[in-house]
Amino acid sequence: MPNDHQPPTLGDYPTYYDKPALKSGHWRWLIIGYFWAGGMAGGSYLLAMIAHLFGDEADRPIARWGRYIAVVMGAVVSPVLLIWDLGKPSRFYNMLRIFKPRSPMSVGTWGLLTFSFFSGMSAFLQAARDGLLRPFGPLARLGKTLPFIPFESIGAFFGLFMSGYTGVLLSNATVPLWAKSYKTKGATFLSSALATASAAITLLMALTDNETPRAIRRLHHVQRGAMIVEGALIAHEVHHLGPLRGYLLRGKVAPHFYSALLCGLVLPLLMRSPRSRAGRILKALLTLVGGFLYRTSAVMGGHASAEDPQAIFYHSDPRRD
Amino acid sequence: MQEAELTAATRIEAGRSYGFFTDTTVCIGCKACEVACKNWNGVGVDGLEWSGNSYDNTGDLGAQTWRHVAFVEQNKALWHGQTQRWLMMSDVCKHCTRAGCFDACPTGAIIRTEFDTIVVQSDVCNGCGYCVMACPYGVIELDLGGSGLAQKCTLCYDRLRGGLEPACAKACPTDSIQFGPLDALVERAVDRTVALRHQGIEDAYLWGLDEHQAGGLNAFFLLVDEPEVYNLPRSGTDPADFVAESAWRTTVAALLLGLFTILNFLRAGHDA
Ligand code: SF4
Ligand code: SF4
Numbered sequence: 345m346p347n348d349h350q351p352p353t354l355g356d357y358p359t360y361y362d363k364p365a366l367k368s369g370h371w372r373w374l375i376i377g378y379f380w381a382g383g384m385a386g387g388s389y390l391l392a393m394i395a396h397l398f399g400d401e402a403d404r405p406i407a408r409w410g411r412y413i414a415v416v417m418g419a420v421v422s423p424v425l426l427i428w429d430l431g432k433p434s435r436f437y438n439m440l441r442i443f444k445p446r447s448p449m450s451v452g453t454w455g456l457l458t459f460s461f462f463s464g465m466s467a468f469l470q471a472a473r474d475g476l477l478r479p480f481g482p483l484a485r486l487g488k489t490l491p492f493i494p495f496e497s498i499g500a501f502f503g504l505f506m507s508g509y510t511g512v513l514l515s516n517a518t519v520p521l522w523a524k525s526y527k528t529k530g531a532t533f534l535s536s537a538l539a540t541a542s543a544a545i546t547l548l549m550a551l552t553d554n555e556t557p558r559a560i561r562r563l564h565h566v567q568r569g570a571m572i573v574e575g576a577l578i579a580h581e582v583h584h585l586g587p588l589r590g591y592l593l594r595g596k597v598a599p600h601f602y603s604a605l606l607c608g609l610v611l612p613l614l615m616r617s618p619r620s621r622a623g624r625i626l627k628a629l630l631t632l633v634g635g636f637l638y639r640t641s642a643v644m645g646g647h648a649s650a651e652d653p654q655a656i657f658y659h660s661d662p663r664r665d
Numbered sequence: 666m667q668e669a670e671l672t673a674a675t676r677i678e679a680g681r682s683y684g685f686f687t688d689t690t691v692c693i694g695c696k697a698c699e700v701a702c703k704n705w706n707g708v709g710v711d712g713l714e715w716s717g718n719s720y721d722n723t724g725d726l727g728a729q730t731w732r733h734v735a736f737v738e739q740n741k742a743l744w745h746g747q748t749q750r751w752l753m754m755s756d757v758c759k760h761c762t763r764a765g766c767f768d769a770c771p772t773g774a775i776i777r778t779e780f781d782t783i784v785v786q787s788d789v790c791n792g793c794g795y796c797v798m799a800c801p802y803g804v805i806e807l808d809l810g811g812s813g814l815a816q817k818c819t820l821c822y823d824r825l826r827g828g829l830e831p832a833c834a835k836a837c838p839t840d841s842i843q844f845g846p847l848d849a850l851v852e853r854a855v856d857r858t859v860a861l862r863h864q865g866i867e868d869a870y871l872w873g874l875d876e877h878q879a880g881g882l883n884a885f886f887l888l889v890d891e892p893e894v895y896n897l898p899r900s901g902t903d904p905a906d907f908v909a910e911s912a913w914r915t916t917v918a919a920l921l922l923g924l925f926t927i928l929n930f931l932r933a934g935h936d937a
Binding site: 364429500505509517519522573663 | 716718721724725727735737765768769770771772773774789790791792793794795797798799800801802803804805806807809813877891893894895896897898899900901902904905907908910911912914915916918919920922923925926927929930931
């Protein structure tokens with residue numbers, strides 16, 4: 345039993361039949377998938393805006409595929425996953441009764457809604473320019489004349505929001521593993537989202553044979569930078585977890601965590617910028633899988649910590665440093 | 666005249682803070698509170714499995730258990746040369762001052778009532794489950810087998826409105842569960858703790874009144890062992906207190922990463 349002279353640690357606490365003192369919540373694949381898809385959508389939208397505004401002719405494919413990925417992942421896949429998780433579609437409307445700045449879930453819902461609008465507009469304009477809306481005559485003409493800039497310059501901020509807020513959502517809970525990284529989780533999710541978004545755009549460019557050497561290089565650089573930041577943040581988080589890091593590094597979550605590092609960071613960094621199309625496709629796929637595995641390990645590691653009363657009692661003990 | 670004046674010697678008025686003082690030293694483990702709660706609130710059946718954990722078959726607070734009686738059989742050196750005791754404690758939602766569930770709820774389903782208690786409105790809740798992860802005491806839970814909505818103790822909101830004390834407190838035969846206005850309860854609890862210490866039970870202390878327990882709890886407890894023994898943590902935080910810091914840090918990171926990406930595109934295409 346811990347005494348007041350020695351700071352207690354995991355394993356020191358008496359428990360109640362080893363029962364958890366917290367409820368870890370029901371988040372599983374749907375929400376993990378949402379974190380992944382929403383982040384990718386936000387990052388893609390940002391990349392599209394920047395490629396359009398600051399890039400040149402050779403960066404066109406980035407803008408095109410970025411816009412399409414943003415709308416599919418952000419305005420279609422994300423809401424579907426979220427509503428599926430709620431069980432009944434009509435329940436989603438209750439989220440729209442109020443706006444609560446202190447609730448990341450409330451702020452996030454409004455952010456997702458706004459982002460869906462902007463990503464929808466951009467995709468609409470892009471589709472019109474790609475000639476996909478020809479059957480809709482006037483609509484296609486409207487889409488061709490409206491400029492991207494007013495939408496994308498505002499929408500890009502919501503893209504960033506989509507990529508980062510899920511980290512805030514996750515870490516502002518009482519689950520020990522999540523709560524411990526409330527200062528950095530947003531940044532970690534953001535950098536990971538930028539890496540997966542670069543990978544997703546690279547993948548689509550390669551698959552549709554709509555790539556330019558410069559676009560490939562630029563995405564490679566963005567992805568590399570994002571992965572380095574992500575790696576550094578993950579290392580910092582693991583260090584900062586102290587004894588709680590065991591829920592990530594050992595036990596049933598560990599395989600997810602290590603394969604996330606391998607697929608999402610180590611292998612793509614080692615592959616650098618593959619010359620062959622097959623190489624680029626492989627690197628992109630690895631990054632995407634890695635991003636999903638990272639979110640899996642973050643969510644499931646939290647559950648593992650919330651299911652262990654030792655973690656809860658340790659985390660909530662004011663005598664701990 | 667309200668019934669509460671007869672059964673709890675208190676008049677229930679909107680605008681005052683009400684709560685529970687649970688004195689675990691007089692709990693006899695009869696579970697009248699669990700039964701009365703289920704009966705009044707129409708909460709579903711659970712705990713029909715033999716857990717083997719002393720007399721506790723409901724296990725923990727949750728969607729179907731709004732009062733939960735914990736049983737701890739101890740074999741250790743105690744006061745007055747005794748070596749065995751049986752701790753019993755009726756746990757409940759703490760109706761926190763800084764309630765994590767209340768702050769986290771995106772729909773506004775969770776409200777603070779005119780009696781300073783925390784209640785989930787089942788017609789507004791959409792089952793997102795965020796409150797579950799925000800409660801520092803593992804109280805609120807989604808009824809995943811049924812409605813899918815969040816459920817917990819209401820401190821018998823409907824009864825309070827009707828001038829009746831909560832069902833559990835009324836049913837408790839030893840007054841281990843006491844209902845009343847918070848200030849009066851605290852006074853009574855402090856007196857009781859002092860009296861117990863005079864009687865030689867020096868480990869007696871009050872859990873839940875400190876600021877670091879989610880700003881102070883409307884439902885607090887008199888305990889005689891470490892809080893963990895009763896499955897209670899030493900402190901409880903409202904995660905919403907960290908949202909602002911989390912958000913500004915994420916914003917800074919977002920702007921930096923955005924800038925980094927822009928710089929990448931501004932760089933001359935030397936490699937093209
Ligand atoms: S104990 Fe949990 S469920 Fe009860 S008011 Fe506090 S945060 Fe909400
Ligand atoms: S599950 Fe219901 S009560 Fe809990 S946070 Fe979601 S909407 Fe609010």
